[in-house]
Each structure stands twice: as structure tokens, then as C-alpha cells.
Amino acid sequence: MMKDIENGLIDVLLAYQLDRLTRSVRDLHDILDFLEKHNCQFRSATEVFDTSTAMGRMFITIVAVIAEWESANLGERVRLGQIEKARQGEWSTPAPYGCRKNNQKRLEVSPDEIEVVKLIAHKVKEGYSFHQLLMYV
Template identity: 40%
Template structure:
């Protein structure tokens, strides 16, 4: 029966120290960490490694449920996988026991709130962008393709593949520039 910790933050500039220390203090023998969004399970190699490695009787520990998943669907998928493996789930900051009906209900409520918080954050972000656009402040992302270089290389007789390779961009981007030039 091994206690494994999982720590996650969303961005590279965030720090995992507090989570790591809490998990180690709670008795975790191993803590896996990653800096990936919790809104999806895709690309979360450290979580995948833990899920593949844990055996019946082991426990997965997180500091809070939102470190594990930010959507109720993903959280339920993780819990089902853990249950199928005979692995329990605990959190250092929340009273979670997935072996009881009350614990499962509490876990689901926390998952709903984590998803709700994510949705609110997205709404606020979209409102802020719309307001900035109205004020003429928000112009969007700066173009990553030098249109003039694409046109110059094409004028020199280079094909889309050669242009894409020379500029480190995709061929589809080259075609979009050239098609825009033709219209």
C-alpha cells in the first residue's frame, strides 16, 4: 500500500513547491508533478504514469481535487479508473473518501465547483477581450508570418514547401498568404 502524490499547476510560471511539500508531509513516497492545464486529460504524462503504475491498495493523493481535474467528466473518469484498479483517492485539504456514498457525493460537488470556476474564468476573459476591442486596445495576437518574405520568396520562384521550410512555417500558411495575394 503505497501513497503516491500528484501535483499540478496550469502554467510554467506557477510554482509547485507548496503542493509538493504538503504531499510529502502527508506521507507520499513519490510525488509526480506537471505544469499542464487541468481542463483536459490530454498531454498529462505524469498523471498517466501514475495511473499506469499504481496497484490495488495504493492511494493517489492530491492537495485539492481541482489539481486533479477541472471538469466533472474528467474527474469521474479518473475516479472510475482508480476504482477499477483498487486505488483510493485522498486530498490533503478536503475530506474525501471515495469508498463511501457521502464521500463520492462530496467529490462530485467539488468537481462541479471546479468546472464552474473554470467556466466563470473563461466568461470573464471573453468579457475583458470584448471590452478591450471596443476601446480599441485589443488587437489580437501579433502576426507570426512575415507576409512580405513569403511573397518575395514566391516571386523568386520558390514553391510553397521550400518557402515553408525556409521560414519555419506550415505550407498551409504559405498557401493562405499566396491565395490572399491572388484575390
């Protein structure tokens, strides 16, 4: 798409909303500078931005700052939730191969899968590469 913009084939970049395009203020300004350089406009299907004015550029920057903060804040909350689950001995993500989650959401060995895990571990100790393991298993 960026190549098509450079070649003048696209004159409007339409995104559903700004945070679907980027949640980084730095990326936003890079994208807007690129679009301006190549006479391409940015439009949002659900928001009204006029980046041709100082007020419009300020407004879009504020919206981008809020989107970047929301994304970072969500990541922090998810990480803290996972840490708390781990502290309580619970596993919050899907169980890794060779394990399963019991009714208390704690990991336990999966009898159906553990033999494959043991075989892979044995082959790694023998010096098999990941590529060789894929061919073997």
C-alpha cells in the same frame, strides 16, 4: 502514472487539491472509476474526501461541479474582457510579431520586424511551405 496504477505499483493518488487533478465532473468520475477498478485510493493534500461512502462521493461531485463552473466562468469573463478591449480598439494580449503596442495599447507596425513579415509573406506567395520557411529564415 496510469500504467503504474494498472500494474499495482501505485496504491494512492495524491493531489494537492481536487481542482489540480481535474475541473471536469466527467473526468473526475472516470478517474475515480479507474482508481477503484485498480484498488487505488484518491487523496487530496488539502481537502478531506472519503469516496468509499455515498455521502463522500456526493460531496466530491459537488466540489467538482463548483470547480468546473469556476473554470468556465473565468473563461467567459476573460473572453468578454478581451472583446470589450477590442471594441475600444485596444489590444489585450502581447503584440503579434511585426507589431508593437503603443502607449494607448493599440497595435502599430514594428519597423524592426515588419521586413521579416514582408519577406515571409513574399515567400509564401512563391509557394514556400512552413518547413521551407523555417530553413530559409
